[in-house]
């Protein structure tokens with residue numbers, strides 16, 4: 001069988017993910033494998049039709065495609081995202097239709113599920129038969145148990161392709177948005193006070209709904225917010241994954257383009273940040289992906305902490321769950337406050353007008369009140385992963401993160417911070433070994449004792 005590997009690391013052959021691919025190739029030698037480093041070579045692939053066609057021809061003559069990628073900002077690298085866009089833009093979907101697909105990532109397990117859901121959705125949109133995923137932690141290949149798991153994945157995938165087994169489809173096709181949005185001029189103005197509001201968009205001339213949403217939002221204020229179009233920012237290229245930033249947050253592109261200055265001078269100081277983009281396949285555009293990837297020079301430092309954030313999205317947002325989960329996951333983990341998502345899926349222009357102007361008012365109110373919405377599992381889990389990795393395996397090369405986390409109390413492990421409860425737990429567990437006491441605790445006391453400190457807080461404050 002022939003397998004085309006679409007590799008999504010900017011590091012090409014020197015990538016961690018490629019070592020997992022190489023291990024599969026070594027252990028299953030009876031097949032033909034063709035590897036293309038689409039993320040690393042995206043500029044060439046974009047410019048040179050021949051380079052693109054070579055990849056598409058390989059897919060066309062393959063039995064299956066393996067998407068092999070590192071996690072980048074809860075999804076895939078902007079280069080792989082751009083390659084996926086090119087498939088649609090250049091009408092190459094037919095080469096993928098009917099082929100089997102699987103996804104293999106490496107990561108630190110920070111939102112690997114959204115990345116695989118995205119790749120699965122893309123594969124299914126292309127008419128492929130998605131047969132499964134493998135998502136190891138980046139160092140797992142060193143462990144025998146995990147090598148076995150990798151071989152299990154590859155064995156299952158190859159057998160599914162060989163036997164032409166049926167596979168289930170998980171994602172329904174996305175349906176287009178019917179509303180044509182024509183914004184009305186807002187009447188009552190929202191006073192932003194001293195709050196710095198930044199609207200970040202990638203809207204182009206033809207995207208009338210998105211442009212209308214930005215116009216309505218900005219027109220809702222007595223003083224116009226700063227609007228930045230990502231297409232106007234000088235960005236020399238995608239994140240290289242070089243981790244030069246790990247030491248002191250200096251990006252390898254410093255002095256070579258305008259991204260770092262823009263991010264430091266416009267994004268970081270904003271009190272309110274609004275992301276305004278259109279859905280392209282199942283994410284925003286690759287330009288937005290580039291924005292997120294390149295912001296990695298601030299590594300795992302929560303520079304969005306305390307900001308009010310909202311999203312104006314043109315497109316079928318309610319159907320693109322990996323996108324909303326990735327955005328929520330990122331901003332929650334950062335400690336930002338997500339006010340709302342507004343999309344043009346709503347019934348009509350008047351309703352959308354109301355939603356957008358309402359959002360403008362809510363953002364300023366929340367910023368004035370310094371109300372930070374509570375984190376859900378998405379933020380809590382994300383912070384725990386970062387805490388463990390910044391303290392542990394990734395302390396080097398992410399030296400700057402360690403310094404920051406230590407200084408700002410982000411390395412709060414329960415064995416250090418919950419000392420009182422550790423003593424209480426030991427004491428109560430010992431007591432509960434005595435049967436009559438145990439029966440009294442679990443039978444009569446526990447319900448009341450659990451709620452006691454909370455009732456006290458209600459009474460006291």
Ligand SMILES: Cc1cc2nc3c(=O)[nH]c(=O)nc-3n(C[C@H](O)[C@H](O)[C@H](O)COP(=O)(O)O)c2cc1C
Nearest residue numbers: 009015016017070071073074107108109110138296
């Ligand atoms: C810019 C950047 C963004 C990343 N984003 C994520 C992420 O969202 N989730 C995650 O688990 N790991 C993330 N990682 C870690 C990489 O996915 C991980 O180190 C991977 O193994 C790198 O593979 P590669 O060497 O094949 O590029 C990120 C790394 C970089 C440099």
